[in-house]
Amino acid sequence: MQVTATERAVQIVERAKAARPGSLTITIGTGCCESTAPFLYEDFWPGPDQEVVGEVAGVPVYAPEYLRTMYPGDDGVVIDVHDGPAESMSIETEWDCRLFLRGHGVDTGSDTVCAVAPDGPGLLATSPPGSHVRGELPEQFRRLKLR
Numbered sequence: 213m214q215v216t217a218t219e220r221a222v223q224i225v226e227r228a229k230a231a232r233p234g235s236l237t238i239t240i241g242t243g244c245c246e247s248t249a250p251f252l253y254e255d256f257w258p259g260p261d262q263e264v265v266g267e268v269a270g271v272p273v274y275a276p277e278y279l280r281t282m283y284p285g286d287d288g289v290v291i292d293v294h295d296g297p298a299e300s301m302s303i304e305t306e307w308d309c310r311l312f313l314r315g316h317g318v319d320t321g322s323d324t325v326c327a328v329a330p331d332g333p334g335l336l337a338t339s340p341p342g343s344h345v346r347g348e349l350p351e352q353f354r355r356l357k358l359r
Contacts, residue, residue, distance in 0.1 A: 213265045213266075213275060213279070213280045213282075213283040213284070213287065213288050213289075214265070214266065214283070214285075214286050214287065214288030214289075215240070215265045215266030215268075215273045215275070215288050215289055215290075215291065216266065216288070216289075216290050216291070217266075217268040217269075217290065217291040217292070218290060218291070218292045218293065220292065220293040221268055221291045221292055221293050221311060222268055222269045223293075224252075224293050224304045224307070224309060224311070225238070225252065225268045225269040225271050226269045227304075227307065228252055228254075228271075228303045228304060229269065229270075229271070231303075231306075232254045232303065234254040234255040235254070235255055236252065236253070236254055236271045236303075237252075237253055237256045237258065237271060237272055237273075237274060238250050238251065238252050238253075238268060238271055238272070238273040238274070238291070238311070239251050239253065239256060239258060239262065239273075239274045239275070240265075240273065240274070240275045240279060240289075240313070241275050241276045241278065241279035248279065248313060249300075249302075249310075249311065249312060249313065250273070250291050250302075250311040250312070250313060251300070251301065251302040251311070252271075252302045252303045252304055252311060253301075253302070253303065254303060258274045259276060261276050261277040261278075262274040262275060262276050262277075263275065263277075263280065265280060265288070266288075268291055273291070289313040289314065289315060290313065290314040290315070291311055291312075291313060292311070292312055292313070292314050293309050293310070293311060293312070294309060294310050294312055295308065295309045296308060296309065296310075298310035
């Protein structure tokens with residue numbers, strides 16, 4: 213597995229290094245809600261199946277075995293930054309931004325996001341007002357009973 217970072221991600225990690233006295237690490241694949249999001253922690257103890265898969269500004273990036281097997285050899289991801297309000301236990305959210313993953317070779321020129329309008333369900337930021345996101349469940353889920 214190969215992990216690299218954008219210049220913006222390097223800047224955020226450098227900022228965290230300047231602000232925090234402890235040992236920093238980035239871990240991918242350990243979140244409960246964002247299972248593959250990168251988390252920047254201070255004094256984090258990696259699990260027994262985690263190995264270093266890269267570094268950002270001298271901070272090691274760890275990933276568990278299940279994730280490493282999904283990206284064999286030179287396959288991998290790029291750690292990038294999304295600026296804007298963020299909720300997480302990851303350090304960079306203190307500065308209203310969030311680390312996230314991109315695939316290698318992904319065009320980063322598009323900033324299309326899904327925004328939540330105050331008067332209704334999600335709206336695509338590039339869609340005209342009132343064009344709500346719509347869709348249908350796949351056939352196999354339509355009769356599924358949830359408890």
